[in-house]
Amino acid sequence: MAGWLDGNLVSVVDGIAFGLLLFTIAVGLSLVFGMMDVLNLAHGTLYLGGAYTAYALSDGTLPGLLLALTAGALVGALGGAALTWLTQPLARRGHLDQAVLTLGITFIVADLLAAAFGGEVLPTDPPAPLRGTVDLLGHTYPVYRLVFIAVAACLAVLVHLVFERSSLGALVRATVADRDMVRAQGVDIRKVLYGVFALGAALAAVGGVLGAPILGPGPGVDESVLVLSLVVVVVGGLGSVRGALAGALLIGQVQTLGVALLPQYAPFLLFGTMLAVLVVRPHGLVASAVRT
Numbered sequence: 001m002a003g004w005l006d007g008n009l010v011s012v013v014d015g016i017a018f019g020l021l022l023f024t025i026a027v028g029l030s031l032v033f034g035m036m037d038v039l040n041l042a043h044g045t046l047y048l049g050g051a052y053t054a055y056a057l058s059d060g061t062l063p064g065l066l067l068a069l070t071a072g073a074l075v076g077a078l079g080g081a082a083l084t085w086l087t088q089p090l091a092r093r094g095h096l097d098q099a100v101l102t103l104g105i106t107f108i109v110a111d112l113l114a115a116a117f118g119g120e121v122l123p124t125d126p127p128a129p130l131r132g133t134v135d136l137l138g139h140t141y142p143v144y145r146l147v148f149i150a151v152a153a154c155l156a157v158l159v160h161l162v163f164e165r166s167s168l169g170a171l172v173r174a175t176v177a178d179r180d181m182v183r184a185q186g187v188d189i190r191k192v193l194y195g196v197f198a199l200g201a202a203l204a205a206v207g208g209v210l211g212a213p214i215l216g217p218g219p220g221v222d223e224s225v226l227v228l229s230l231v232v233v234v235v236g237g238l239g240s241v242r243g244a245l246a247g248a249l250l251i252g253q254v255q256t257l258g259v260a261l262l263p264q265y266a267p268f269l270l271f272g273t274m275l276a277v278l279v280v281r282p283h284g285l286v287a288s289a290v291r292t
Contacts, residue, residue, distance in 0.1 A: 019252020034239020050208020
């Protein structure tokens, strides 16, 4: 009984790691969709690009990881700026046109990445100093996952402070609430919109770099990540950093414990959880105070 309980507690820790990985990906999607009203179905491709960047640039050292993080954040930000430019003409045409456009971009980029890196999932090792294991409740547990939990938790706090406690976050919320008033104050609205999209995309790419040793790059990974991110956004609530975190941690536990305890029912548990949350709280676990 004690061994069974300890094993499940280890799965809980795995769920925290997976949930924080989902947060780094989904928070950008939530902010862009909830605050800017842009449905970006290319978001999973940003994670995939970051994961391939980690595979290409990480050389088994901490400086290599830092280089991959820098490159991934830059590529993600540029990708987000490009997506903003492409979706702006469709702003008045509804979500369907946005979905079709960004989905087409996903197929194109995914095919280009598959042509460049091959059609197999590529294992990506963490830096050598973080490849060891530690004893956790009588089980060996990867050091990298514990480090990832700490780094991703710090990232979650930073994103929360930027969007909900800083003057920059206040500007973003004001832009969403009343663009004409903010424009009347002399603020370039386009810079705010481009900045939010670029930051959300950069977070997804950074999640890809950090998450590559956990969920390695390969064909189809972008689709799985996108679906999980959409579930997190729906469960957590649009446009809320705290909602994205709450939804990601919940889905991380449901997915991890579901696979460990009831693998044949894991997909049903995932979408069943989403359905249950929507029945009880139609706007998600944490409704955003600002909606478009």
